[in-house]
Amino acid sequence: MIKVTKFGGSSVANATQFKKVKNIIDSDPTRTVVVTSASGKEQSDDHKMTDLLYLCYEHKRYGMPFDDLFQMIRDKLTRIEDELDLESTISEDLDFLYQKLSDSIDIDYLVSRGEYLTAKLLSNYLGFKFVDAKDIIIFKPNGQIDEKRSCKAIQNLIKESDKIVVPGFYGAYPDKSIHLMSRGGSDITGSFLANVMDAVCYENWTDVSGILKADPRIVNNPKQIETITYEELRELAYMGANVIHEEAVNPVRQKGIPIHILNTNDPQNRGTVITAEDEQEKRQAITGITGKKDFSIITVVKSHMSNDFGTIRKALECMEKYRIIVEHIPTGVDSFSLVVETAKLKPFYYEVISDLKASTQADKVSVIHDFALIAIVSRFMKNKTGMSGRLFSALGEQQINISLISQTSDELTIIIGVKNEDYNTTIQTIYYEFEGDDSL
Numbered sequence: 001m002i003k004v005t006k007f008g009g010s011s012v013a014n015a016t017q018f019k020k021v022k023n024i025i026d027s028d029p030t031r032t033v034v035v036t037s038a039s040g041k042e043q044s045d046d047h048k049m050t051d052l053l054y055l056c057y058e059h060k061r062y063g064m065p066f067d068d069l070f071q072m073i074r075d076k077l078t079r080i081e082d083e084l085d086l087e088s089t090i091s092e093d094l095d096f097l098y099q100k101l102s103d104s105i106d107i108d109y110l111v112s113r114g115e116y117l118t119a120k121l122l123s124n125y126l127g128f129k130f131v132d133a134k135d136i137i138i139f140k141p142n143g144q145i146d147e148k149r150s151c152k153a154i155q156n157l158i159k160e161s162d163k164i165v166v167p168g169f170y171g172a173y174p175d176k177s178i179h180l181m182s183r184g185g186s187d188i189t190g191s192f193l194a195n196v197m198d199a200v201c202y203e204n205w206t207d208v209s210g211i212l213k214a215d216p217r218i219v220n221n222p223k224q225i226e227t228i229t230y231e232e233l234r235e236l237a238y239m240g241a242n243v244i245h246e247e248a249v250n251p252v253r254q255k256g257i258p259i260h261i262l263n264t265n266d267p268q269n270r271g272t273v274i275t276a277e278d279e280q281e282k283r284q285a286i287t288g289i290t291g292k293k294d295f296s297i298i299t300v301v302k303s304h305m306s307n308d309f310g311t312i313r314k315a316l317e318c319m320e321k322y323r324i325i326v327e328h329i330p331t332g333v334d335s336f337s338l339v340v341e342t343a344k345l346k347p348f349y350y351e352v353i354s355d356l357k358a359s360t361q362a363d364k365v366s367v368i369h370d371f372a373l374i375a376i377v378s379r380f381m382k383n384k385t386g387m388s389g390r391l392f393s394a395l396g397e398q399q400i401n402i403s404l405i406s407q408t409s410d411e412l413t414i415i416i417g418v419k420n421e422d423y424n425t426t427i428q429t430i431y432y433e434f435e436g437d438d439s440l
């Protein structure tokens, strides 16, 4: 019986956190496969090592000195090594990396060293074997994990009885060049390993006691979600609850492996359990509220559009050309809007607008920025009347203007668009409206 245990950056931020990790591992002999992220923030104004590595790269790219940044990385790792009385090996690795950075370095290789070096320290400390992710997580040319090749590599390299530490967040192409996953990707490494190794459960250790009903940085002391389904988790994670990566859901869901989100700073807390079916009898109407800022709304106006064929298709083809994902498409009689992430639109802004205008033969294309999308998620909302009414009147009372409303027919999620500046107030208003009568 194997449990895959993934520790996020906050769980390996310093020597004290490493000691907590060791206690967790030692307390359960089935925790034999450990995945770690790069050392994270010790406190809120600290820096994640991954961010420092990205910054080093940008400094080098623009010919600016990066020594101070690199020294911060060196200090973080050597302090952990010293305080844990580990054999001193990290300086050599860091000297090698510094030299490579000074000469010429690939960005994915550089940033992956955060996970690589943290995992090396952790494997030394736990006395577990270090397995480099580049040897077991193999990517296809399109950047997706090559499940067949990776599975074979894992079966060749890892025995069921092995106790191992694997760095998360990266793998390699067949030619061994390093490839990074998207931010927060160590969750995916853990989930993938849980699938391949037929783990009984995938534990994801972080700095909060599971998934909370709202972001604790916005709502003071939000309630904890005890159990939720894979679908609800994907909705919450995709829409902003960044406690776990949304792509970490599918590998474990395929085999029905439960995910436990647990708190390294409070290991006795039950955290959140995610499974296919929620066995809890009493369920609140709302599972959780989350959201993301910084969306743009592109509105295409074309008179007599209702009699045309293919206008929306042409607009979507245009977005596909620039690889911009369209989150929502509210439509009117002679107009429709595309809701997209501002960061994805920005680099091609002028090209997209002129292409859209030409391909759809629109009368007008306009764009407004600084929108946030907020999601209210629950599989128990279906057929429950009065929820949207309460939601909109509560926001109306706070003078919050809703620019967009979207609900899929499975009624799993209601999404509303508000101005960025109303983001926190909107989440707080919804939370307190439904918390009062135990709907949340």
Ligand SMILES: Nc1ncnc2c1ncn2[C@@H]1O[C@H](COP(=O)(O)OP(=O)(O)O)[C@@H](O)[C@H]1O
Binding pocket: 007, 008, 009, 010, 011, 037, 040, 184, 205, 206, 207, 208, 210, 211, 212, 213, 214, 215, 216, 217, 240, 241, 242, 243, 244, 288, 290
């Ligand atoms: N709904 C939510 N429930 C729990 N945490 C949330 C939620 N939304 C946002 N968060 C934030 O996610 C953080 C945990 O994710 P992350 O910073 O990636 O941790 P780690 O370093 O363990 O990977 C929490 O500290 C919390 O601030």
Ligand SMILES: N[C@@H](CC(=O)OP(=O)(O)O)C(=O)O
Binding pocket: 007, 008, 009, 010, 037, 038, 040, 048, 050, 051, 114, 168, 169, 182, 183, 184, 185, 186, 187
């Ligand atoms: N270190 C990477 C990958 C990761 O998963 O980190 P964390 O588990 O600390 O969110 C990042 O910051 O994106």
